Amino acid sequence: MAGQTLRIGTRKTAMAMAQTEEVARLLRASASDLIVEIVRFETRGDQDQTSKLLRHGGKGGAFVAEIREAMRAGELQAAMHSLKDVPGNEETPGLVIGATLPRDAATDCLVVRPGLSLESFRASRGKGFKIGTNAVRRAAYLRRLFPEATVIHFRGAADTRIAKLDRGDKQRLPDGGEVGPADALVMACSGLERIGRASRIAYDFPVDEMLPSVGQGIVAVECAANDFATRARLAKIENAASRLAAEAEREVLWVLNGHCNSPIAGHATFAGSEMILRASVLDETGDRFIEASRTGAADRPRELGRAVGLELLDKGAAEIIARTRPEETDE
Structure with missing residues (x-):
């Protein structure tokens, strides 16, 4: 296997690239002669920033399917996924998770728009505020925690969502309408830390308040089940x-x-x-x-x-x- 190149697919977003760079760093450290090439994909979920993910078959169809297709076609040896985006209720014939990295923070957090204090949000119990998320789990918890707040559909990569929040942009809806602008967002702590935006975390929800998504904070590296050379390489970075x-x-x-x-x-x-x-x-x-x-x-x-x-x-x-x-x- 000396001197071989390992091509790993990932999304083009800042967070996905940061996660994949970490995978590449670990792989290179485990085998100094290994050449790791990162191949970036703009998935359906990245191209369409308006529709709910359900239209694309959920997170799996929106963020995972195209990269998996390229791997099955032999264009890649591996693929990086946020484990929470990988469907857990269905078989993935011919593919296996070859490595899971050490878990980052699994919790969710509140990010507030400039000029809004966490104290004012708490004092009002969210009344009159619009909180943006695209995750049905987060939306359900928010409606339980802050029944007087309005939970709105809000899409985009982590850095894109923060930019939209700060600018006061409205979110376009699939039917052509708009909602917002948002006063706050709920996001994964790990994602903000990965892109260097941890300073925007206004409140870190304890798991007693908002239980995380399955697999949240875990980076998974997938490969073909019968590619034993790649599986052996990935096993070296397994946590x-x-x-x-x-x-x-x-x-x-x-x-x-x-x-x-x-x-x-x-x-x-x-x-x-x-x-x-x-x-x-x-x-x-x-x-x-x-x-x-x-x-x-x-x-x-x-x-x-x-x-x-x-x-x-x-x-x-x-x-x-x-x-x-x-x-x-x-x-």
Whole structure:
């Protein structure tokens, strides 16, 4: 394998590039003779900054599908994904996650527009404020935490969203209308840290208030299942703790058969040789909330994830998920 080139695909956004550069740095450090070439893609989700991601088949169709197609065609040896964008309720024939990097911050945070203080937001309990997000999970939690605020559809890469917030831009909607401008945004802490904008974090939501998305903060590197040379290279940058957490959290998605429009959250932490897994399912209004939490052996993550998922089903999660499942549509 000496002197080989590894081509890794990624999105063109600032955050995706920062994540991929970290993957490349780790790979080069693990094999000094390896040439890592980064191939950038402008995915459907990046091209269309208006529609809801559901139109493109959710995050998987919007941000992952085209890069996977290039990898299956042999144009790439690997692909970088934010794990939270990788569908967890479906098979990916011929592909495997070859490496997971050490987990960054998994929590969500509030970013406020210039001139708006966190104190005024708290004092009003969000009344009269517009909070932007494109994530159904975040929207559901926001409606639960700040019932008097207005949650609006807000799209774009992390740096683009902040620029739109600061300029007071309105968000165009698929029907041609507009909403906004936003007074605040909810974003992933890890994303802001990756692009050097951590100073914009006004409030870091503890997991007791807003449970993170499954896989949030974990960078995953995917490759072909039968490309054993690439799998061997990726194994050198694997982080065992991230893999265990990812397997537990994604098992919950598998059990629930959650889809891109389901407000599902899950987060695993460690206590010595044990893992604590929390997961929740909300309806889109935030009115109905189901949560489950269990502790189990850290080296049996899927078993723990399955137990948590089944407990959520016993508590009525299937009914909530069914109500949020999109109907067949050409739109």
